[in-house]
Amino acid sequence: MSIQLDHTIVRARDKYASARFLAAILDLPVGEEFGPFVPLHLANGVTLDYMTVDQPQPQHYAFLVDEDEFDAAFARIRDQGLAYYAEPGGGRPGHINHRWGGRGVYFDDPDHHAMELLTRAP
Template sequence: MGIELNHTIVGARDKHESARFLADVLGVEVGAETGPFVPVVLDNSATLDYMSQSDVRPQHYAFLVDEARFDEAFGRIRDAGIAYWADPGHQTPGEINHRWGGRGVYFDDPDGHNMELLTKAP
């Protein structure tokens, strides 16, 4: 077997709220709570396992999506009034980027994690 990411733990003040936020943006379901984790399962079976923590240190999570899924997710971001940026440093508000011939957007989750959707990767 090759190497693949299986899961990562994502710290959250409220694991249910944060998992639901991401699942809603991506258009996927929140998995069943298992022990201290609330999983969001991606199409490649990797999971983001949300775990409640009092001290959350924001991280960056990037999701490679196809054009149709980008349109759907970006529409949900705009419809929900979620602030978004074209860059990871949040210097270009209200815009998307066109890196590598695709589209990308950054937005924060409820805990300040810097989430990214992109249609092309380098």
């Protein structure tokens, strides 16, 4: 068997609100709650399992999307009036990047997790 990432826990102050936030940006359904988790299923079989905690520590999550998905998600980011950046850590606010011949953008979720959309990976 090859080694694959199956799921990861995303710690949030409100698992429902955080899962809905990212689901709305990525145009994905929020899965049914199970145990302490609210899942968001990605196309490659990986699940983001949102869990409520008192003090989440910000992490980074990057999502490889196609050009049409990028356009749609980026439009939703702008429509919601979210701050976005071309570089990690908030560099080049209000811009996107063009790394590896594609496009990329960073934005924060409600718990200050750095979310990234990119159309090409290195």
